[in-house]
Amino acid sequence: MNDKTLPAQHQERQPGIEHAMHPEPVYLADDYRAAGKLAGKVAIITGGDSGIGRAVAVHYALEGARVALVYLNEDEDAQKTLDEVSRHGGEAIALAGDVGDGSFCQCVVDAVIAKWGRIDILINNAGEQHPEHNLEALDEAQWEKTFRTNIFAMFHLTKVALEHLQPGASIINTSSVTAYKGNPMLLDYSSTKGAITSFTRSLSINLAPRGIRVNGVAPGPIWTPLIPSTFSAEKVAEFGADTPLGRPGQPAEVAPAFVYLASNDASYVTGQMLHVNGGSVVNG
Incomplete structure (x- = not known):
């Protein structure tokens, strides 16, 4: 059985860099057909420079939304996403900083309100991961940093954005x-x-009761910069092989779930997780 799904590769730094990946992730399928589902809306997307965040930004632009890309320090990837949003007829701004810092989250919201005067969609997508073989090797500093980026950031940004979210707004984690x-x-x-x-x-x-919907997407193995910057070259070469579909997913295969959850098509959907994971049945 051939369990090789990708060329072996590794990046030494996190966050990873999308333009250094081979092949580069697919962020938009050729057959995607937009329908103006998010026309006039304003979205904040954390981790918006690359991977799933880039794919969501481009899909949202195609659907008529203006997007604020929030990222840590991957300037070249962020500029590429800005260019792609513009190329597909959208409007975007990029804001660099650490979403684990509550004061930066306030700056993000202030900048978006100053630019567009509203927030309709909040995508809490930024994350980091650091493998360790056993609990003894996992120190408190890493544990706290991962929590600060992955969940504390959602608390900070959601809290400051709520002042501006109106009935019909959508939060997607x-x-x-x-x-x-x-x-x-x-x-x-x-x-x-x-x-x-x-x-x-x-x-x-x-x-x-405030008419704000909150949902999530739970991806499986998706080919993003987080993967080569996290795992060894040997692990990357086998990435996604253990799924029922036998391959990793592409960001372009996840982004439509974010479109659905933010749109009026999901007006009766809240508190739910969409599992875009290559066929793993998790019943949750």
């Missing part, structure tokens, strides 16, 4: 299949994704 299946090498990451799933469900109930 990126969880992971690891929240449901676990991962022996990603103890801190999997734990944050479980927290994100619970945060999504609880916040959806909390905000339902």
Whole structure:
């Protein structure tokens, strides 16, 4: 059985760089047909420079939304995403900083309101992961940093954005299949994704009386810069082979789930997770 799905490769730094990947991820399928589902809306997308964030930004632009890309320091990837949004007829701004810092989250919201005067969609997508073979090797600093980026950031940004979210607004959080299946090498990451799933469900109930929907997407193995910057070249070469579909997914295969959840097509959907994971049945 051939379990090789990608060329072996590794990047030494996190966050990873999309333009250094081979092949580069597919962020838009040739047969995608937009229908103006997000016309006039304004979206904030964390981790918006590359991977799933880039794919969501381009799809949202095609659907008529203006997008604010929030990223850490991957300037070249962020510029590429800005260019692609523009090429597809959209409007975007890019804001660099650490979403684990509450004061930066306030700056993001202030900048978007100053630019467009509204926020309709909040995509909490930024994340990091650092594999360790056992709990003893996982130090407190890494544990805290992963939680700060992956779940504290959602708390900070959602809290400051809520002042500007009106009935009909949508919050979409990126969880992971690891929240449901676990991962022996990603103890801190999997734990944050479980927290994100619970945060999504609880916040959806909390905000339902205000007419704000809260949902999530739980991707499986998706080919993004996080992968070569996390795993060894040998692990990358086998990435996604253990799914029922036998391959990793592309960001372009995840982004339509974010379009659906933000659009009026999902007007009766809140507190839910969409599992875009290559066929793993997780019942959650």
